Amino acid sequence: MRSLDIAGTGMQAQQTNVEVIANNIANMTTTGFKRRRPEFQDLIYQDMRRVGTMSSDSGTLVPAGAQVGLGVRTAGIYRINVQGTLEQTNNSLDLAIEGPGYFQITLPSGEYAYTRDGTFSLSDTGQIVTADGYPVSPGITVPNNAQTITVDQTGQVQVTISGQTQSMVVGQLQMATFQNENGLAAMGQNLFTETQSSGNAITGTGQSVGFGDIRQGYVEESNVNVVTEITDLITAQRAYEMNSKVITASDEMLQTLTGLK
Amino acid sequence: MDNTTYIALSRMDAEQRAMSVLANNIANGSTAGFKSGHVQFADYLSRLKDGPHAPGENPEVYVQDRATYRDFTQGALTQTGNPLDIAITGEGFFSVMTAQGVRLTRNGRFQRLSDGSVTDAAGHALLDRTGQPIVLRPQDRTVSIASDGTLSTENGVAAEIGLVRVANNHDLHGEGSELFRASTPTTQMDVKELRQGMLEGSNVNMMSETTNLVELQRDFQITANLVESESTRRQNAIDKLTQTQS
Numbered sequence: 439m440r441s442l443d444i445a446g447t448g449m450q451a452q453q454t455n456v457e458v459i460a461n462n463i464a465n466m467t468t469t470g471f472k473r474r475r476p477e478f479q480d481l482i483y484q485d486m487r488r489v490g491t492m493s494s495d496s497g498t499l500v501p502a503g504a505q506v507g508l509g510v511r512t513a514g515i516y517r518i519n520v521q522g523t524l525e526q527t528n529n530s531l532d533l534a535i536e537g538p539g540y541f542q543i544t545l546p547s548g549e550y551a552y553t554r555d556g557t558f559s560l561s562d563t564g565q566i567v568t569a570d571g572y573p574v575s576p577g578i579t580v581p582n583n584a585q586t587i588t589v590d591q592t593g594q595v596q597v598t599i600s601g602q603t604q605s606m607v608v609g610q611l612q613m614a615t616f617q618n619e620n621g622l623a624a625m626g627q628n629l630f631t632e633t634q635s636s637g638n639a640i641t642g643t644g645q646s647v648g649f650g651d652i653r654q655g656y657v658e659e660s661n662v663n664v665v666t667e668i669t670d671l672i673t674a675q676r677a678y679e680m681n682s683k684v685i686t687a688s689d690e691m692l693q694t695l696t697g698l699k
Numbered sequence: 700m701d702n703t704t705y706i707a708l709s710r711m712d713a714e715q716r717a718m719s720v721l722a723n724n725i726a727n728g729s730t731a732g733f734k735s736g737h738v739q740f741a742d743y744l745s746r747l748k749d750g751p752h753a754p755g756e757n758p759e760v761y762v763q764d765r766a767t768y769r770d771f772t773q774g775a776l777t778q779t780g781n782p783l784d785i786a787i788t789g790e791g792f793f794s795v796m797t798a799q800g801v802r803l804t805r806n807g808r809f810q811r812l813s814d815g816s817v818t819d820a821a822g823h824a825l826l827d828r829t830g831q832p833i834v835l836r837p838q839d840r841t842v843s844i845a846s847d848g849t850l851s852t853e854n855g856v857a858a859e860i861g862l863v864r865v866a867n868n869h870d871l872h873g874e875g876s877e878l879f880r881a882s883t884p885t886t887q888m889d890v891k892e893l894r895q896g897m898l899e900g901s902n903v904n905m906m907s908e909t910t911n912l913v914e915l916q917r918d919f920q921i922t923a924n925l926v927e928s929e930s931t932r933r934q935n936a937i938d939k940l941t942q943t944q945s
Contacts, residue, residue, distance in 0.1 A: 445726060448725055504738075504767045507873065684722045690920075691714075
């Protein structure tokens with residue numbers, strides 16, 4: 439019975455839906471996390487009677503065909519790149535991007551990764567690194583006798599050194615944007631890598647055209663909205679239930695059929 | 700077997716297909732832009748070989764699921780915040796270019812590819828009013844879409860999203876992946892009602908699908924009972940006849 443398989447695809451889709459929601463809720467306090475949403479598409483249709491064909495018994499054109507769709511599939515899981523709220527931390531190396539753009543990070547392999555998570559700290563050698571110890575790219579080293587670190591909205595890093603009245607520029611944070619942000623591949627640890635579909639990184643600095651402002655002393659919270667997730671979860675659960683009802687009903691129909699004599 | 704059983708079986712056969720259509724609706728309850736399908740049943744008159752029926756003669760009637768049709772009523776809108784999510788709040792379809800030609804869709808989830816083209820989830824380019832793919836320039840950052848389909852960026856108007864109307868929505872042939880093929884010519888619409896940052900959800904009405912499901916299931920059972928009691932009746936008749944004989 440086709441309806442058994444069709445409802446099966448429906449249950450699978452809702453399962454994916456719940457998994458995505460679970461991941462969103464699990465990451466609701468992850469800095470810079472963007473919520474995901476699955477996108478579903480109907481599967482191909484099987485023609486029982488094709489539109490526009492000649493009807494065999496009366497010789498007239500069939501005005502509407504009989505098509506049976508074969509279910510649903512997950513077409514993709516998209517990130518919703520809406521800005522998360524900025525939370526003040528007063529930590530001088532907590533940086534948030536207000537607007538578009540990603541920080542550029544160098545991975546141990548030498549490749550670049552991109553992140554919205556600006557909770558940076560200093561390594562033992564004074565380099566500005568992510569929570570996992572990956573340095574920002576290009577690397578910025580803060581002298582160990584620096585008293586204060588100031589990052590302006592463009593991402594320029596200045597330090598003041600005790601005994602000196604003038605502050606000193608030690609580097610410039612680089613940011614990147616992409617033609618297709620959704621084409622970035624998530625690699626976990628709040629990091630993304632570019633792919634063919636994201637296009638090459640367009641680099642720039644904060645506040646320039648197409649880039650957001652860098653805010654020192656803030657972190658960007660996840661953009662997960664618990665209320666939305668809970669309502670989505672309920673909807674997904676009900677949809678799952680409905681599909682399983684179709685399976686039960688189809689099964690009972692089959693049972694009736696096999697019981698016929 | 701006699702005709703009573705055949706007629707009942709024709710009904711059960713049609714109901715099984717109706718169940719598939721219903722299952723497909725429920726499976727696509729969260730598919731953006733999905734339009735629910737319904738089955739139209741028809742009596743099927745058995746034709747006599749020697750021409751039309753004589754007056755007073757009762758033709759036997761079989762059930763046939765004549766056609767499936769789609770319910771094109773508006774689905775509920777949900778806010779997504781994605782700048783290239785576009786919902787149509789009235790008539791019309793987006794047109795996209797596939798390898799097989801132009802296809803229509805109500806699924807307004809579009810994205811921008813690395814070459815600047817605006818496409819659906821499968822990478823089919825969204826077409827403008829003149830039937831040309833919409834391509835954004837690298838310097839275009841903020842996309843805003845007016846309700847009349849004008850797509851503008853900080854660099855001015857970039858494109859006008861085309862919306863087409865089909866003379867008869869029932870001429871649309873579902874091809875899966877939210878795409879329809881029109882078998883009749885389409886016309887560009889002048890008045891459009893678009894909403895940026897929103898998506899049109901599936902228009903499947905879970906309430907009516909549930910009642911249909913229960914109804915269909917019971918109907919199937921009743922028809923099966925009919926087949927069974929007919930079989931018992933015939934068995935009894937045979938038994939009685941053979942008893943008289945002996």
